[in-house]
């Protein structure tokens with residue numbers, strides 16, 4: 420095999436942002452509406468800071484309003500919940516994202532479940548997780564978590580119909596693994612959600628036509644774990660130390676050796692990371708439309 424095709428998330432995300440911008444422009448001209456996205460950042464997690472910065476910039480570039488609320492790591496959960504309540508009630512805010520992880524003294528799930536599900540552009544609220552699982556449409560459609568949605572859009576673009584394919588998701592988080600499994604099931608894949616306790620993980624992965632790695636362990640998935648010709652989605656964004664006190668971003672897949680075997684693979688950086696942010700913007704438009712009773716576009 421000549422080596423895997425690169426699934427260029429960065430380029431796809433740029434196209435998606437153009438579609439988002441066009442929808443924002445028509446919401447403005449036809450309905451006098453400007454979508455607004457509020458991001459709440461508690462404390463100073465470095466990964467979250469990177470994310471918040473590029474997200475705020477891209478939100479404004481798409482013509483939407485961006486509201487950033489920085490809170491000290493020492494705020495109480497009550498203060499954070501009061502902020503969420505204020506944003507729930509604010510008609511200029513159509514999407515709310517509370518950056519995770521929250522400081523240790525807070526209960527992530529309690530804070531997420533305080534967000535109005537209609538404004539939950541992360542798709543992490545129990546109502547949205549439940550709607551994703553039950554496959555609700557129309558008024559009962561979920562907000563779909565941004566990272567799995569980004570993976571799905573790239574997979575659809577590359578593979579088209581996924582019906583009957585074997586999909587293995589490595590990682591069982593509420594943010595990526597579990598919702599990714601649901602989306603692949605909706606595509607009629609045969610889905611396995613594998614994790615750190617899975618017996619003989621390499622041979623489970625070797626069955627996969629679609630392999631999604633979302634474990635947060637640098638280069639854990641090796642070339643010989645991959646079925647020849649498989650489509651590999653690398654969700655990991657790990658910053659590792661290299662010589663000279665520098666750092667380098669690597670995924671959860673050992674990309675160089677995986678390329679020799681896979682049919683297609685997402686790079687890190689420039690793969691799922693940019694897709695996640697573009698899907699957040701798309702979700703903000705979707706949320707705005709649903710709140711206003713306007714038909715939401717298909718992204």
Ligand SMILES: Nc1nc(=O)c2c([nH]1)NC[C@@H]1CN(c3ccc(C(=O)N[C@@H](CCC(=O)O)C(=O)O)cc3)C=[N+]21
Pocket residue numbers: 466467469470516517518519520541565656668687688689690691692693695696
């Ligand atoms: N409620 C919540 N929702 C999130 O979606 C969320 C969060 N909290 N907390 C933090 C993580 C992190 N995250 C990233 C998204 C994109 C890139 C991204 O675009 N990365 C670039 C590289 C950026 C760089 O150079 O560091 C890339 O992969 O090409 C990174 C990280 C979303 N998160």
